[in-house]
Amino acid sequence: MEPRETVIATRGLTKRYGGGHLAVDGLDLTVPRGSVFGFLGPNGSGKTTTIRMLMGLIEPTSGEAHVLGQPMPRAGRRVLPRVGALIEGPALYGFLSGRDNLARFDAADPTADPRTRAARVGEALERVGLTGAAHKKARAYSLGMKQRLGLAAALLQPRELLVLDEPTNGLDPQGMREIRALVRGLAAGGTTVFLSSHLLDEIEQVCTHAAVMSRGRLLTQGTVAELASSARGRLSVTTPDTAEAVRVLKEHGVTDLLTADDRVTGELPAPSAAGGTDLADLADLNAALVRADVRVRAFGTERASLEDAFVALTGEGFDVAG
Ligand SMILES: Nc1ncnc2c1ncn2[C@@H]1O[C@H](COP(=O)(O)OP(=O)(O)OP(=O)(O)O)[C@@H](O)[C@H]1O
Ligand SMILES: [Mg+2]
Secondary structure, X not given: OOOOOEEEEEEEEEEEOOOOOEEEEEEOOXXXXXXXXXXXXXXXXXXXXXXXXXXXXOOOOEEEEEEOOEEXXXXXHHHHHHXXXXXXXXXXXXXXXXXXXXXHHHHOOOOOOHHHXXXXXXXXXXXXXXXXXXXXXXXXXXXXXXXXXXXXXXXXXXXXXXXXXXXOOOOXXXXXXXXXXXXXXXXXXXXXXXXXXXXXXXXXXXXXXXXXXXXXXXXXXXXXXXXXXXXXXXXXXXXXXXXXXXXXXHHOOOEEEEEEOOEEEEEOOOOOOOOOOHHHHHHHHHHHHHHOOXXXXXXXXXXXXXXXXXXXXXOOOOOOOO
């Protein structure tokens, strides 16, 4: 482990809850310093459970977790002051205003100078766009406002690492854009951000790296660019002779063929074994179409997205409703 380069590292991290349910299963996670790391997975895949273990809120059943080079939960007292965290459903005092909630959080931090408290609180409110609602009681806050207030609490002090569990949960599209801009700004300032999400779009827009979870297991991790390029885009052929094109492509192993107007798309067959390359396969397909007198106006693969990679990995789509 290289603590200076790796801010979160887990090995075989596992959590089995009381009822015997295996929520996180042998997780090996590596989060590089300076990354915006997306922890992606559908509901119930074990994201929050992992984050709770990282923050020392629950004990792993087995395996280990290092945060900022220190073992968790053992080194929590040393590590946690250097980490800002927003975890599912921030604990707020409903009877206090947003501003007073933050003052309370700040007062609970023994390293925070009381003389500069008001300025810190004001700045944190400003950064999450809550200044206008700062005087309102937190119990009157919407889900999105509560989420912003939790985020503001994590931003009271400059941190090396921010761990944000579904930070845009409950926000409208404008609020989501604001939080994404905030995350980019923090990352530009040198903070490593680890954020969970079940929204692929979000990860693709804001993250440099991502890990994909499914049912407690890590399916893959790497840079977002690597993950997206690991999935091949669909084949797309533009031609007036769509029926004939479909016949030829099917004959050559292309599946899931769809025709819309003058365009046929489909899933390419796996690259042929024994040294065959994707490019050669594509050229062969094109040649086969031409031999069958299909008039090809355009031929190529569509750019693969992270979503293609995810679907290829899990065979399932994503809930994008938020
Ligand atoms: N305290 C608990 N006791 C027993 N099972 C739990 C507990 N907390 C979570 N689980 C189960 O562990 C699994 C993983 O849950 P977890 O909350 O970590 O998932 P998640 O990825 O954060 O999901 P979501 O996207 O809905 O927030 C789920 O099947 C959940 O029902
Ligand atoms: Mg969760």
